[in-house]
Amino acid sequence: MPDATGLELIAADVRDKVGDEAVVDTIYYREQATLEVAPASVRDVLVYLKEHADERFDQLMSLHGVDYLPDEPRLGVHYELLSMERVERLRVRTRMRIDDPVVPSVVDIYPTANFQEREAYDFFGIQFEGHPDLRRILLPEDYAGFPQRRDYPIGGEPVIYTYNEHQIPRWYE
């Protein structure tokens, strides 16, 4: 784990090499370092961290989507990076607006991102630009909507409890 100082050093390095607008924020919370980057430069930042940085992060452990409702920008993608050599972890986070959920794909640098980006697309509707085969992976292919978004109805059937038994019409039949 990079500590708070190490995170600031990484952020300064990325700002220096990738661009000043790439890093939005740094968060150090409960000994976990998070580097928040702009969605457009996610791929550049990950390429730099994997291949060109002095202290590299060579493995993508996980990629997942988040919905921050009611905060805005609402959607997020987390990239959990790991350096096998130094056993250090870094979380790269990006957030985008619900009306423009587009983020560049990182499949060509981290092949493991293929299925995980498809999953994030499946459940959150995040568009990964440049993904070789972006289609649903877990839900049926004709499914409508993105069910892990927090404004999506949970579905299923109404369950009769004592508090609502008289609100469900003619339930006793």
Added chain:
Amino acid sequence: MDVIRQRLDENGDPHDLRVRQLRARQMLRGELEGEDLEQYVEQSVMLTTLEKAQNWARANAPWPLTFGLACCAIEMISMVGSPRVDASRMGAEVFRASPRQADMIILAGRVSIKMAPVLRRIYDQMLEPKWVISMGACASSAGMFNNYALVQGADKFMPVDIYVPGCPPRPEALLYGVIKLQNKIKGEPDMGWRARYQAEGTEEVA
């Protein structure tokens, strides 16, 4: 040591084993005639209908399909594999890997919307007569998964004969369901599930 010798008395109790042995010997020699012969035949020949015999045979060999959907499948395996609850006592241990050879399907687990067409297809491939056991809360009513991804009860898209409650049901409970199914098979003449559930007109046209 005293040896008790008993005489074979052909006029003794007709249920006594020795008397029955003696009668059988006489019958084979052709010595039984008239009322004795009729009585002998009455005692040793059982009459039934072909239908009942057929249902008896079917009920005692309900071969399930090898198909597990989720965690209930582990209990289903325990019903077959453990010596404590031995499904072969009911003739239900021969799990068939092909729906063409299976008599019943045990829905062991939750049925997702994506899995439902697969299940329905497998069910349609099974030969008549066929039966369905819905095992556990999830297959019967989606259990705790009241959400967008699961079918709320497998009977929404296929007929179910026996519901076994539990989360998961113990192997004993599933075996009890198998026994219930056997009684159902023996108890009613086989009509096929369309007649059983008034489902004429649902035949699939290829």
